[in-house]
Amino acid sequence: MCQATVGRVVNVGKGTITIDYNGTKKELDAKLVKVEKGDYVLFSAGIAIEKVEKDEAIEIMGGCGCR
Numbered sequence: 001m002c003q004a005t006v007g008r009v010v011n012v013g014k015g016t017i018t019i020d021y022n023g024t025k026k027e028l029d030a031k032l033v034k035v036e037k038g039d040y041v042l043f044s045a046g047i048a049i050e051k052v053e054k055d056e057a058i059e060i061m062g063g064c065g066c067r
Contacts, residue, residue: 004044006057009035017041017048 007019007026017030019041028041030048035041040057041048052060 006060
């Protein structure tokens with residue numbers, strides 16, 4: 001079973017993005033989504049799956065303040 005979670009985009013490259021996930025930077029494949037720096041994405045297994053709104057991202061993160 002795969003579990004997806006959310007991170008904030010801190011850098012956009014060609015076909016990849018770097019996200020901040022609870023203070024850890026991760027590079028993801030971003031071929032499925034169109035995002036800009038500051039957006040939030042749902043990701044799993046190193047792939048950005050879907051752009052999500054900030055309010056939804058915070059709810060998914062459990063309101064942990066990981067912005």
